[in-house]
Amino acid sequence: MVRLLSALALGAPVVLFVWFAPPSAFVWLVLAFALRAGWEFQGLMRGCGWGGRGWDAALDAGALVLAGWVGGVLPGLALTLILLRLLVRSLAAPEPREGLAGSGVSLLGTLWIGGAGAFVALTRGQPGGREAVLFLFAVVWVNDMVAYYTGRRLGRRRLAPVVSPSKTVEGAAGGLAGGAIAGALLAAWLPVPGLNTAGAVLAGLGLGLLAQVGDLCESLLKRAARMKDASGIIPGHGGVLDRVDGLLLSAPLFYYLMHWLTTR
DSSP: OHHHHHHHHHHHHHHHHHHHSOHHHHHHHHHHHHHHHHHHHHHHHHHTTOOOOHHHHHHHHHHHHHHHHHOTTHHHHHHHHHHHHHHHHHHTSSSHHHHHHHHHHHHHHIIIIIHHHHHHHHHHHSTTHHHHHHHHHHHHHHHHHHHHHHHHHHOOSEEETTTEEEEEHHHHHHHHHHHHHHHHHHHHHSOBTTBOHHHHHHHHHHHHHHHHHHHHHHHHHHHHHTOSSSOSSBTTTBSHHHHHTTHHHHHHHHHHHHHHHHHO
16 A cells, blocks of 8 residues: 555656646656666665765766757767766776776666666657657556556566566566556557557557566666665655666657657
8 A cells, every 4th residue: 555655646746747847847857866766776886886976876867868858969978978987987996897897887877767767858858748758657657566466466476586586477467468458548548649559559568568677677786786675765665766667678669669650
């Protein structure tokens, strides 16, 4: 119940903001989430034994969100400067391999969190972006909730016992089904440009699959850091990174799908 109430308390304001705020304001909401998720990512890195201040990953992720939103040469420039900073920092590491490994993981976090945030913001700026972002959020959230409750009630076979022992094959299947059904319902109630009912079902399945892979990837990082959650800021869910991990892989590909559908 705590998990459900927390999801509603967090999700309702986000949905209202997506619907009523212009794209230029929505990007600041994305930036806030990226900064917090980047901070939590850095905490997981420290749990893995790699140093760095909490604001390192936060500012890198935030910079990539803003650079991606502005476009032009800025994304490439931002990535170049971030890479330069990471490599210079690795020179000061007491052990070369540790420095290089930490820089590599930091860059991964920047691309993973900041890149996904930029694609979410860019999706909102496309024609029909308001409906598209709500479709993305709804499918990923439904997939996550249905997978969680299906796994708790029906789960028998472990999906990835080393990375996340609590996740089950039955829960994953339930989540995919929930995402597909959510896509079909949303296609009728909240039409997304270029996406018919059949396409919405397929998109729901694809987004659900990518969301589950993203969830497992974050579980891998938490397992390496020997931490249950990225933080405890959201009751029943953990941290912001725990809440948005399903979007980190699904958002970029969904952006390209929407770009193709609206420009073909």
